[in-house]
Amino acid sequence: YVLAIECDGAPYHSSATARDRDRLRQRHLESRGWRFHRIWSLDWYEDRVGEIDRAMTAYAAALATGDSSSSTIVAAPVDGAPANGYVRQRSPKPRIGSYRFITSYGESEIQKILDWIASDGILRSDDEMLAEAVPALGFLRRGKLIDERLRISIARWRRNKPG
Numbered sequence: 001y002v003l004a005i006e007c008d009g010a011p012y013h014s015s016a017t018a019r020d021r022d023r024l025r026q027r028h029l030e031s032r033g034w035r036f037h038r039i040w041s042l043d044w045y046e047d048r049v050g051e052i053d054r055a056m057t058a059y060a061a062a063l064a065t066g067d068s069s070s071s072t073i074v075a076a077p078v079d080g081a082p083a084n085g086y087v088r089q090r091s092p093k094p095r096i097g098s099y100r101f102i103t104s105y106g107e108s109e110i111q112k113i114l115d116w117i118a119s120d121g122i123l124r125s126d127d128e129m130l131a132e133a134v135p136a137l138g139f140l141r142r143g144k145l146i147d148e149r150l151r152i153s154i155a156r157w158r159r160n161k162p163g
Contacts, residue, residue, distance in 0.1 A: 002033075002034060002035060002059075002062040002063055003034060003035045003036075003037060003058060003059050003062040004026075004029045004034045004035070004036050004037070005037050005038075005039060005055060005058075006025065006026070006036070006037070006038050006039070007038070007039050007040075007041065007044070008038075008039075008040055008041050009041070028123050031121070031122045031123070032122065034062075035058065035061065035062035035065070037054070037055060037058040037059075039051050039054075039055065089120060090116060090117070090119045090120045091116060091119040093116055093136070094112040094113065094115075094116055096109040096112055096113065097109060098138050099138075101145075102137070102139070102145055102146045102149045102150070103145070103149070105137065105149075107153060107156070110133070110137070110149075110150070110153040110157075111153065111156075111157055111160075113133055113136050113137060114129060114133060114153065114154060114157045115157075116136070117129060117132045117133060117136065126151065126154050126155075126158075129150075129154050129157075130142075130147065130150050130151065130154060133150050133153075133154075134146060134150070
């Protein structure tokens with residue numbers, strides 16, 4: 001994915017606050033390397049062809065600047081940071097045991113891995129945390145036991161996170 005296009009339809013207007021509507025969604029997507037483009041319904045109604053052209057131009061620009069081979073994550077700036085963004089990287093990976101079975105990992109080891117994954121400041125869903133935790137723990141594939149254990153650990157991690 002390289003370009004997010006947001007329109008001001010029902011989901012846009014159902015956001016609890018203008019901050020949610022106008023900044024958080026955009027910041028989250030940009031933190032994942034997407035470019036962001038908005039189409040306002042009034043503009044669409046008045047000049048559909050022009051809006052399609054603008055969207056296609058935004059798409060072409062996103063493709064031209066996208067680099068899926070990069071190992072760093074270009075994130076949206078926080079308030080007060082330079083408008084051109086900055087690179088976010090994770091803290092050093094914690095040293096934990098390497099085990100063949102998920103049941104061999106202690107809860108503190110899993111919590112350290114979850115903290116490490118989140119150390120780049122990018123918001124992730126539980127499924128995204130799970131998908132990143134599996135290889136971080138050294139597993140090549142997922143199974144029922146791994147999924148169950150990690151889902152419980154992720155829920156515990158979220159409850160205990162400060163803020």
